[in-house]
Amino acid sequence: MGKRIAIIGAGAVGGHVGGHMAANGEDIVFIDGWPEHVDAMNRDGLHLTGVTAAEEITVPVKALHMSDVQSLSKGRPIDIAFICVKSYDTQWATHLIKPYLAPDGFVASLQNCMNEEFIAAIVGWGKVVGCIAAKISVELRGPAHVNRNVPLHGNAHTVFRAGEVHGEDTPRIREVARLCAYTDSAMVTDNLWGQRWSKLCLNASGNGVSASSGLGAADIANDPHLRLVKIKLAAESIRVGRAAGFTLEKMAGIAGDVYEAAADGDAAARKIIDDAMIAAGQKGNPDARPSMGQDMAKGRRTEIDYMNGLVVAKGQENGIETPTNEGLIAAVKKVERGAAVADAGLLAGL
Known part of the structure; x- marks a missing residue:
């Protein structure tokens, strides 16, 4: 049986x-x-x-x-x-x-x-x-x-x-x-824990951006500033994960070092990630949103505290600053409580 x-x-x-x-x-x-x-x-x-x-x-x-x-x-x-x-x-x-x-x-x-x-x-x-x-x-x-x-x-x-x-x-x-x-x-x-944190790095870089901007994956991929925000979010999450002792996997086929270099201004690394994001945005349903973007569109509570909030908390434990994640959390919560309408402008300062 x-x-x-x-x-x-x-x-x-x-x-x-x-x-x-x-x-x-x-x-x-x-x-x-x-x-x-x-x-x-x-x-x-x-x-x-x-x-x-x-x-x-x-x-x-x-x-x-x-x-x-x-x-x-x-x-x-x-x-x-x-x-x-x-x-x-x-x-x-x-x-x-x-x-x-x-x-x-x-x-x-x-x-x-x-x-x-x-x-x-x-x-x-x-x-x-x-x-x-x-x-x-x-x-x-x-x-x-x-x-x-x-x-x-x-x-x-x-x-x-x-x-x-x-x-x-x-x-x-x-x-x-x-x-x-x-x-x-x-x-x-x-490597469950390393896989978990690697997935968290991807989630933390994309979910909240969709939730706070109101945009789907394709539109985010076509916006140069939002791509950079995603890179910064991922790089912070990667640094925190390494400091916490996780063995990280590649994220969307790209090594964590590349995200960190791109966030630090390396043009070649930035192009690798930009090209990958744009290509991914052209696949599947152009209106598709990650889960947090779906939740926000339906007026539901988001997982921001368990996603980017965890990155910030682990960063504090390990002495790693996470300003982009903190800024994203503030933007998501502003929309979540009805104090703002989802818009890419909320992320302009990140």
């Missing part, structure tokens, strides 16, 4: 990844807090779309509103619980699923930022693994409809990187990678 899997947070990432698992015969239950979304999934199935017509599928699924989670006690316990909610919802989501875990069940953080520590405080470090989804570019279009804005299997990099917190290669982490491979390329990493 296969594993029983719960997806807590059936939004863009959870819906997309869990939908492909369900389409391949895995025993999946989705748990979400949006009643219309849950009702539509149960009634109509989960509709997955993408850049090409060949990527479009509708999958029959089982979904529970979080108020009905107690019904899980009537079936087999959960072997793997994928936490796919926003970072600020990590703790309650973990508490929600903890009573239904099998004795050897565990929780996988399939989220942005670095939330394994929050999960471990609730279920213990022995029941936590992490999984990074790199540049998956998905969005929840409406009830029971998740769209992917880049071609399926169209990335040059490995999309999913699953890792144990201690870095060992274990049967359960290989199982996480296998499940994610239904969606796109997947691997086991022995």
Whole structure:
């Protein structure tokens, strides 16, 4: 009998990844807090779309509103619980699923930022693994409809990187990678923390820029000043990560040294990154926004405190200044609380 899997947070990432698992015969239950979304999934199935017509599928699924989670006690316990909610919802989501875990069940953080520590405080470090989804570019279009804005299997990099917190290669982490491979390329990493921080560097350089400017990825890529802001954000995050002791990976195929050199005025390094950003902006859906840009457009709370806020906090711990990240946080929060309308002008001074 296969594993029983719960997806807590059936939004863009959870819906997309869990939908492909369900389409391949895995025993999946989705748990979400949006009643219309849950009702539509149960009634109509989960509709997955993408850049090409060949990527479009509708999958029959089982979904529970979080108020009905107690019904899980009537079936087999959960072997793997994928936490796919926003970072600020990590703790309650973990508490929600903890009573239904099998004795050897565990929780996988399939989220942005670095939330394994929050999960471990609730279920213990022995029941936590992490999984990074790199540049998956998905969005929840409406009830029971998740769209992917880049071609399926169209990335040059490995999309999913699953890792144990201690870095060992274990049967359960290989199982996480296998499940994610239904969606796109997947691997086991022995460098979860370095991968996490490397992804954070990319997220911290792009998400808040979209959220505060109101622009999508293509428009940001075509704006020279916003490209420079992204470079400065990434360089600060890279410096902080190194000072904190993380072994960093390349970011979008570019080494951290190149970002640092570009931020310091090296014209050749700047051209390498500019060319890469412009090329990336021309791929996929031109209106696509990163997750924080989507959240801001929908009037939702952002993950800025768990993303750029973490960079600033770790910078303070390690004596690294992060003025660009601090300025971005201020701009995002200004828009978030309704004191300003999202506009690229908010980032003019960065």
